[in-house]
Each structure stands twice: as C-alpha cells, then as structure tokens.
Amino acid sequence: MNTDLVISAVGRDRPGIVEQLAEAITATGCNIEQSRMAQLGGEFAIILRVTGTAEAIACLAEVTDEIEEATGLSLLTRASEAAPAREALPCRVEVVAMDQPGIVHEVTAFFARRGINIAELATDTYAAPHTGTPMFSLAMTVQLPAGTAPGKLRQAFQAFCDEQGIDGTLEAVR
Numbered sequence: 001m002n003t004d005l006v007i008s009a010v011g012r013d014r015p016g017i018v019e020q021l022a023e024a025i026t027a028t029g030c031n032i033e034q035s036r037m038a039q040l041g042g043e044f045a046i047i048l049r050v051t052g053t054a055e056a057i058a059c060l061a062e063v064t065d066e067i068e069e070a071t072g073l074s075l076l077t078r079a080s081e082a083a084p085a086r087e088a089l090p091c092r093v094e095v096v097a098m099d100q101p102g103i104v105h106e107v108t109a110f111f112a113r114r115g116i117n118i119a120e121l122a123t124d125t126y127a128a129p130h131t132g133t134p135m136f137s138l139a140m141t142v143q144l145p146a147g148t149a150p151g152k153l154r155q156a157f158q159a160f161c162d163e164q165g166i167d168g169t170l171e172a173v174r
Helices: 017-027 054-062 064-071 103-112 150-164
Strands: 003-012 031-040 043-052 074-080 088-098 117-127 134-145 167-172
Touching: 003 017, 003 054, 017 031, 017 043, 017 064, 043 054, 054 064, 054 074, 064 074, 088 103, 088 150, 103 117, 103 134, 103 150, 150 167
Parallel strands: none
Antiparallel strands: 003 043, 003 074, 031 043, 088 134, 088 167, 117 134
8 A cells, every 4th residue: 555745845956956856756765746847047946746655755755855955946745635536627728928927816816716727837928029018828728617617617707817917718628
C-alpha cells in the first residue's frame, strides 16, 4: 500500500537543482508521481506528489533537513491522499488583458462563486509587440461539476469578460 506525500520547495534557481532533488527522493525508495515546477524571477519553485511505502515516506521525511542543506531549497511536506474520483468536465480557460491588479482575483472569483474547482492555473506578464504595453495572460484548467451546462457557463464567462474589459475563452478539453 503506497502513501502520498506532497512536497513544495522554493530556492534560488541554478542548474542541476531538479536532478539533485529527484536523486534524493529516489534514494529513499519513493517515486515522483506528479510535479509542477517554474522559474519565477531568480527563484525556483516546485511542487511534487511523491508516493512510496509508509517506510519509504518516513525515510524521506527524516532526511528533509539534509535535502534542504544539499539543494538550498526550503521544503514543506504534507501527507496527502489520492484525490477522490469526480464526475467533472475539464475545461480550458484563457484570458489576455492589459495588465492591472486584481485580474487573477476577479477571474478565480467568477468560478468560485459557481462552485467550480480550479485544477491548474498559470499566469504571466509580457510587453505587447509594437507598443510595449504591459500585458497579462492567464491559462487554467477548471473542472465543471456534473450538471453544469458548458454553453451557459461559456456565455456567462463571456459576459463577465466583457464587463471586466478582458479577452477570455472557455472551451471543453478534448
């Protein structure tokens, strides 16, 4: 029987940091099942779902201080359970707008008010070609609960985007 452990880590970015972390996890007999990582400014952030026997997870928990010292990462660990199976329709949401504070809050609030879970979310800023205007982009995957009409939600989202002055799309994942 495998146990799940979620690890989040942040530290100064440098070459080889992922390999070092993966080696330390593998050395304890654990397996990296899922991961997301990103370079954010000069920092590196990663979140992993690691599985292993109870003994292997305990071994990994015992060596987190050594992993932090060797990698320069700050680690936070949390025991987890496998996500319950849900009947949900995955949809991709994309938003582009002139950058302004509050866009992430407004977009995520739109879905939260409707009881829609956000499975993944990524944002970025960039300069618009030719004008250099600061731009913002958001891409996320949401999970529509059973009984949610995608067409009606798409219409409501489009009206929301028009009110906010942002360009947005919502499409079922194929």
